[in-house]
Amino acid sequence: xxxxxxxxxxxxxxxxxxxxxxxxxxxxxxxxxxxxxxxxxxxxxxxxxxxxxxxxxxxxxxxxxxxxxxxxxxxxxxxxxxxxxxxxxxxxxxxxxxxxxxxxxxxxxxxxxxxxxxxxxxxxxxxxxxxxxxxxxxxxxxxxxxxxxxxxxxxxxxxxxxxxxxxxxxxxxxxxxxxxxxxxxxxxxxxxxxxxxxxxxxxxxxxxxxxxxxxxxxxxxxxxxxxxxxxxxxxxxxxxxxxxxxxxxxxxxxxxxxxxxxxxxxxxxxxxxxxxxxxxxxxxxxxxxxxxxxxxxxxxxxxxxxxxxxxxxxxxxxxxxxxxxxx
Amino acid sequence: xxxxxxxxxxxxxxxxxxxxxxxxxxxxxxxxxxxxxxxxxxxxxxxxxxxxxxxxxxxxxxxxxxxxxxxxxxxxxxxxxxxxxxxxxxxxxxxxxxxxxxxxxxxxxxxxxxxxxxxxxxxxxxxxxxxxxxxxxxxxxxxxxxxxxxxxxxxxxxxxxxxxxxxxxxxxxxxxxxxxxxxxxxxxxxxxxxxxxxxxxxxxxxxxxxxxxxxxxxxxxxxxxxxxxxxxxxxxxxxxxxxxxxxxxxxxxxxxxxxxxxxxxxxxxxxxxxxxxxxxxxxxxxxxxxxxxxxxxxxxxxxxxxxxxxxxxxxxxxxxxxxxxxx
Numbered sequence: 001x002x003x004x005x006x007x008x009x010x011x012x013x014x015x016x017x018x019x020x021x022x023x024x025x026x027x028x029x030x031x032x033x034x035x036x037x038x039x040x041x042x043x044x045x046x047x048x049x050x051x052x053x054x055x056x057x058x059x060x061x062x063x064x065x066x067x068x069x070x071x072x073x074x075x076x077x078x079x080x081x082x083x084x085x086x087x088x089x090x091x092x093x094x095x096x097x098x099x100x101x102x103x104x105x106x107x108x109x110x111x112x113x114x115x116x117x118x119x120x121x122x123x124x125x126x127x128x129x130x131x132x133x134x135x136x137x138x139x140x141x142x143x144x145x146x147x148x149x150x151x152x153x154x155x156x157x158x159x160x161x162x163x164x165x166x167x168x169x170x171x172x173x174x175x176x177x178x179x180x181x182x183x184x185x186x187x188x189x190x191x192x193x194x195x196x197x198x199x200x201x202x203x204x205x206x207x208x209x210x211x212x213x214x215x216x217x218x219x220x221x222x223x224x225x226x227x228x229x230x231x232x233x234x235x236x237x238x239x240x241x242x243x244x245x246x247x248x249x250x251x252x253x254x255x256x257x258x259x260x261x262x263x264x265x266x267x268x269x270x271x272x273x274x275x276x277x278x279x280x281x282x283x284x285x286x287x288x289x290x291x292x293x294x295x296x297x298x299x300x301x302x303x304x305x306x307x308x309x310x311x312x313x314x315x316x317x318x319x320x321x322x323x324x325x326x327x
Numbered sequence: 328x329x330x331x332x333x334x335x336x337x338x339x340x341x342x343x344x345x346x347x348x349x350x351x352x353x354x355x356x357x358x359x360x361x362x363x364x365x366x367x368x369x370x371x372x373x374x375x376x377x378x379x380x381x382x383x384x385x386x387x388x389x390x391x392x393x394x395x396x397x398x399x400x401x402x403x404x405x406x407x408x409x410x411x412x413x414x415x416x417x418x419x420x421x422x423x424x425x426x427x428x429x430x431x432x433x434x435x436x437x438x439x440x441x442x443x444x445x446x447x448x449x450x451x452x453x454x455x456x457x458x459x460x461x462x463x464x465x466x467x468x469x470x471x472x473x474x475x476x477x478x479x480x481x482x483x484x485x486x487x488x489x490x491x492x493x494x495x496x497x498x499x500x501x502x503x504x505x506x507x508x509x510x511x512x513x514x515x516x517x518x519x520x521x522x523x524x525x526x527x528x529x530x531x532x533x534x535x536x537x538x539x540x541x542x543x544x545x546x547x548x549x550x551x552x553x554x555x556x557x558x559x560x561x562x563x564x565x566x567x568x569x570x571x572x573x574x575x576x577x578x579x580x581x582x583x584x585x586x587x588x589x590x591x592x593x594x595x596x597x598x599x600x601x602x603x604x605x606x607x608x609x610x611x612x613x614x615x616x617x618x619x620x621x622x623x624x625x626x627x628x629x630x631x632x633x634x635x636x637x638x639x640x641x642x643x644x645x646x647x648x649x650x651x652x653x654x
Contacts (some may be wrong), residue, residue, distance in 0.1 A: 058449035075442035115402035152479035
């Protein structure tokens with residue numbers, strides 16, 4: 001397998017809840033998506049003088065009749081996009097895919113039934129159409145994004161655990177200066193026939209393979225709370241440490257009883273896990289020695305997280321840091 | 328690599344000229360696309376009693392606000408889709424991708440320039456959006472279609488020749504009862520950095536790997552002519568035989584001089600070849616012993632070709648058959 005020439009700087013999860021309107025079928029939160037892409041561009045330009053954005057989506061947009069205008073001379077004058085593009089983006093499904101998967105049970109497998117087979121097809125259509133929109137939104141910000149579906153990359157599972165997940169296409173795309181954009185996807189499963197692979201599981205696997213400097217989860221709340229964030233007494237957990245034995249403890253804020261459990265709510269239609277999966281996957285990443293920042297999309301905090309500019313000793317950054325204990 | 332459990336029945340090329348309006352940027356010929364998918368379904372059902380089509384595209388369509396209606400009970404009552412789905416679909420780009428590739432020169436390579444990098448990104452956005460529409464059109468006809476981008480499958484070239492083109496994802500999709508849908512795509516090239524891989528080259532490679540019973544090219548004219556089909560004196564070549572040494576001869580109709588050349592026109596913006604590439608690739612497929620049928624989309628002739636029901640000894644089928652000479 002090809003090796004990464006230089007370490008990946010950051011793997012970003014654009015949470016389904018962050019970039020879609022979860023209550024409404026197949027509805028993108030355009031503002032959050034645009035902001036995420038603009039912030040990613042800022043993080044990639046690393047405080048260089050702001051350049052004119054040269055958009056890389058030269059396709060017609062729905063409802064527009066005019067042909068796209070392409071400033072080929074402007075491109076020809078550029079030395080390069082001037083971006084450190086050594087990022088990988090993974091996004092969740094949100095209001096894309098979940099409806100199709102839960103109506104058919106495609107996440108539970110069983111392709112011999114026509115309902116599951118149809119639901120699998122329908123799920124992939126839905127999640128790949130969101131992927132297309134994320135790739136286009138990144139390209140409009142001048143980020144050379146390349147959509148890579150885990151199914152097409154040949155990823156597959158056995159009883160929902162990843163067994164085949166070759167990253168050579170991802171690594172080659174990074175080498176060539178592209179930003180791979182993966183997504184939660186329907187995949188084939190050796191025992192169940194098929195299942196749904198969540199974006200969070202993809203992130204953990206990629207963190208293992210690519211050893212990024214840090215991983216950012218952008219979501220619709222400020223981070224991990226000690227109970228559902230809709231609860232008025234919910235407390236944002238600022239810093240969580242994990243150890244090598246699978247244990248974890250809340251470092252900040254000091255709560256009564258350090259190992260106090262974290263209650264979370266999982267939406268009934270969320271076929272791939274929700275917040276609980278997210279914490280477990282984030283802890284597994286932190287255990288690799290990669291810092292994980294979980295924060296709210298479209299805020300100053302998300303921009304700082306994407307830049308890797310998070311300092312747990314000050315209180316002005318709102319979010320959750322999960323890291324390996326120093327011991 | 329996985330082996331195909333049973334031979335693939337047919338590989339179908341939906342030509343870019345057949346399913347898009349070539350003169351208009353990113354415009355699908357909805358009628359031809361719908362007809363191709365309906366005819367494919369007919370060919371797959373093999374004269375069984377026509378069943379109610381259970382659509383597998385459960386996504387919202389642009390401009391529609393209503394949620395899709397899914398008849399899960401109807402699906403649950405079905406024994407199976409009742410289709411012989413052992414087909415592979417490959418489509419061209421037509422008015423998708425060519426604009427972006429030719430404006431940037433992405434087909435000629437050179438990713439160190441921002442223009443080529445941007446054009447490569449823009450080209451992939453355009454061709455994958457067409458792929459999404461083809462997959463959806465097939466799914467609406469109850470065909471369990473799965474989009475597979477050559478780039479994401481890890482296909483790459485060296486000086487425009489395929490060097491890495493693993494078909495295991497395609498074979499596994501066929502095993503699972505899905506119809507893989509590939510497309511002409513931007514790929515990485517070992518010498519040029521990047522290039523555009525045409526659907527015709529993909530078809531030839533797949534014919535080699537999968538040994539289908541026959542290959543069908545659906546296009547916007549009735550077949551291969553002895554000169555550009557816009558020429559009023561153009562003669563449709565009904566049957567072409569190829570031999571193992573790379574030679575070929577026109578069997579029907581009898582023209583003056585059997586080895587008479589075939590003049591073709593290649594549209595200036597066609598970055599992957601046009602009719603000339605098509606004939607060369609078709610001849611290479613026929614040389615494998617696989618019959619090739621080239622005919623016009625959305626006709627009785629295309630339906631017969633998709634069913635494999637072509638008899639060169641009668642004159643009622645309009646199209647070109649390319650096959651290996653008997654000896």
